[in-house]
Every structure is written in C-alpha cells, then in structure tokens.
Amino acid sequence: MEKYYEIRLESIGGLGANLCGKMLGELGIKYLGRNSTSFSSYGSEKTGTPVKGYIRYCDKEKEIRIHSPIIHPDLLAVFHQALLKDIGVWEGCDENTEVIVSIDSGQAAEEFQVPVSVKACHIIDAQQIAIETRSRINMVMLGAIGKVMGFVKLSDLNQICEDALGSKYPDALKGNLEGIRRGYEEVSSVKVSGLRSTSDRKLISGESSKKWGYITAPIGGINPRFGSSVAADLSPSRQGYIPVFIKERCINCGLCDSTCPDMVFQFKKGVYKGKEMMVNQGLDYYHCKGCLRCVDVCPVNALVQGLEAEHPDKDYFLPNQDIIRKPEYYIKAGADGYITSESYLTEKRMEGGEV
Numbered sequence: 001m002e003k004y005y006e007i008r009l010e011s012i013g014g015l016g017a018n019l020c021g022k023m024l025g026e027l028g029i030k031y032l033g034r035n036s037t038s039f040s041s042y043g044s045e046k047t048g049t050p051v052k053g054y055i056r057y058c059d060k061e062k063e064i065r066i067h068s069p070i071i072h073p074d075l076l077a078v079f080h081q082a083l084l085k086d087i088g089v090w091e092g093c094d095e096n097t098e099v100i101v102s103i104d105s106g107q108a109a110e111e112f113q114v115p116v117s118v119k120a121c122h123i124i125d126a127q128q129i130a131i132e133t134r135s136r137i138n139m140v141m142l143g144a145i146g147k148v149m150g151f152v153k154l155s156d157l158n159q160i161c162e163d164a165l166g167s168k169y170p171d172a173l174k175g176n177l178e179g180i181r182r183g184y185e186e187v188s189s190v191k192v193s194g195l196r197s198t199s200d201r202k203l204i205s206g207e208s209s210k211k212w213g214y215i216t217a218p219i220g221g222i223n224p225r226f227g228s229s230v231a232a233d234l235s236p237s238r239q240g241y242i243p244v245f246i247k248e249r250c251i252n253c254g255l256c257d258s259t260c261p262d263m264v265f266q267f268k269k270g271v272y273k274g275k276e277m278m279v280n281q282g283l284d285y286y287h288c289k290g291c292l293r294c295v296d297v298c299p300v301n302a303l304v305q306g307l308e309a310e311h312p313d314k315d316y317f318l319p320n321q322d323i324i325r326k327p328e329y330y331i332k333a334g335a336d337g338y339i340t341s342e343s344y345l346t347e348k349r350m351e352g353g354e355v
C-alpha cells in the first residue's frame with residue numbers, strides 16, 4: 001500500500017454506519033495485518049440525520065498520523081440511495097474512487113448517472129437483503145465494502161462480526177453473518193452512463209473554500225458541516241418537529257435553557273420589563289434535535305411545536321456555502337444559527353469589531 005487506503009461512509013442515523021466503520025477499523029488491525037483508524041461524524045443523536053464514517057488503513061510498518069475527515073476517498077459507501085440527492089455526498093470523489101450505493105433493486109438501473117467521473121460504481125440492495133436475512137443494512141454494506149476493497153476475505157468479515165456481536169447478541173449472529181455473505185456475494189458493478197449535470201463542481205472537487213481556519217475558529221473548534229441541521233434535507237428519511245419560539249410571550253425564566261440537552265437556547269444580557277437580566281434571543285436550530293422537551297417545560301407557551309419541514313432554511317441552504325444566512329423575518333423571530341456564543345464573537349472578530 002503506497003499511501004493510505006481511505007474509505008468514507010455516507011449514511012443516515014439509524015442505519016448502523018457507526019458500527020460498520022468501527023468494525024472496518026478493527027478488521028484492519030486484527031485480521032488484515034495493517035494499521036487502521038476509524039471515526040464517525042454526526043450531530044446530536046437524531047434518527048435520520050446525516051452520519052459520516054471515516055476509515056483509514058496503511059501498512060503495518062507505517063503509522064497513521066492524520067485524524068482528519070477523508071476528503072478524497074478510495075472507496076465511498078452510500079448507505080441509502082436517497083442520500084444521492086445531496087451533492088455533498090460526492091465531495092472529493094474522482095477517477096480513483098470506487099463507489100458502492102445501496103439501492104432499491106426495483107429501481108436499480110443498469111446504467112447509473114453520477115455527477116463526477118469515478119473509477120467504478122457498484123450497487124447492492126442492502127435494505128432488501130437485510131430484511132430477508134434478518135440482519136441490518138450495515139452488515140450487508142460491510143460485506144459489500146469488504147468485497148469491493150479487494151483485499152478482504154469473507155472469513156475475515158465473519159470473524160470481525162463474531163467478535164463484535166457474538167457475545168453481546170448471539171441470537172443475532174446467524175442472520176448478520178448471512179447478511180454479510182450476501183452483501184459480499186451480491187454486490188455488482190454497474191455501468192456509469194455519464195455525468196449528471198451539477199453546478200457544484202467546486203464542492204465535488206473537495207476544494208470549496210473554508211471560512212473557518214486555525215486563526216478564526218473558536219477554542220475547541222467548530223464543525224462547519226452540521227449533522228443535525230434544519231438546513232439538511234432530511235425528507236428521504238424523516239419528517240420531524242422543531243420548537244417554534246414566540247418571543248413576545250417569553251418571560252425569560254430560563255427553564256428551556258436548563259432543560260435543553262443540546263444548549264440550543266441563546267441568552268444575552270438585556271433588559272426585560274425594565275430590569276437587566278439574561279434575555280432569551282432564540283434558538284440555534286443547527287444543534288436542535290427536535291426532542292421538544294423545551295416545549296413541555298415552557299410555562300407560558302412561548303415555545304410551541306412546529307414542523308421541521310417548514311423551517312425557512314429549507315429554502316435558503318446553499319450547499320457550497322459555509323455560512324448560511326436566514327431570511328430577515330426568521331432572524332427577527334430569534335432563529336439565527338450563528339448567534340452561538342462562540343461563533344458570534346468570532347464573526348465580530350473577523351469583521352474587526354468589538355467583542
């Protein structure tokens with residue numbers, strides 16, 4: 001292996017990509033005689049939100065010293081065809097990338113349109129196989145990934161599955177081994193029929209400019225690609241709820257802030273009924289997972305249940321921009337994802353203003 005062999009998993013919460021990534025990482029060390037790392041990236045726990053997994057392998061004699069997300073994967077595994085709507089899924093793919101997509105076999109075309117030239121494209125109906133074998137999509141994908149990697153034996157995959165599930169879930173082992181076997185044996189190549197048109201070449205090439213760097217990022221860093229963002233198109237997998245803030249009703253009691261597990265509420269020093277106090281500015285929806293605990297706890301109905309699909313960011317998200325602006329009327333309602341304490345200060349600093 002001349003350099004790293006890198007895999008990126010593109011999935012949605014609930015399909016098991018996190019476990020699949022961990023198993024691939026352990027596989028490298030335990031059974032492939034290589035060094036390997038794996039980690040996942042996702043927002044607050046929210047079924048249906050985007051999840052990415054990153055796995056790196058290198059020869060045993062070398063060390064893996066980088067721990068960054070994988071931008072130019074050798075292998076891209078897409079756990080659900082609905083994700084192909086998001087052009088960001090293809091980021092960094094090129095003619096060196098092999099792609100596996102879990103696709104409904106009823107819809108699978110012999111020829112497949114992709115937005116960028118890739119080395120090869122493979123498909124597998126992971127959902128159907130998972131149903132038939134009583135396993136899970138991640139196990140079928142694990143089998144398919146192992147096959148396409150080209151240097152993994154089915155017996156190695158079986159072994160890693162037994163290690164991960166054998167003692168914890170012995171009853172589920174048989175089905176999962178069968179799911180892995182079918183993934184390994186049934187993944188098939190499809191002809192790529194040409195490039196799907198898209199204007200997001202910069203994003204696909206992995207060269208989209210980043211506004212956040214080591215100088216401007218707040219202490220602790222930031223994740224400019226939010227997993228649990230209202231801006232993400234989650235329509236393929238879920239339709240959730242979000243709290244809607246009615247500022248005029250709020251008495252600034254702070255109960256929502258102390259209840260929210262994800263620190264979504266933004267309080268700033270201000271004046272309420274002539275008194276100086278911390279005043280609720282609204283929600284940073286980019287971290288809200290829609291549990292609605294704040295709606296339950298608010299004593300004056302200043303928080304009410306709304307539909308996530310109706311959040312105006314659905315119309316204002318531009319995937320090739322790092323900073324997303326909301327329409328003015330929604331900012332007035334308090335919904336400014338960039339009024340987090342850190343990023344607000346950082347933006348001011350970038351503008352050269354007072355902080």
Ligand code: SF4
Nearest residue numbers: 260288289291292294
């Ligand atoms: S629904 Fe409310 S409590 Fe739950 S994460 Fe969102 S803001 Fe926080």
Ligand code: SF4
Nearest residue numbers: 250251253254256298
């Ligand atoms: S719980 Fe309701 S009233 Fe209290 S600060 Fe939060 S939104 Fe305002």
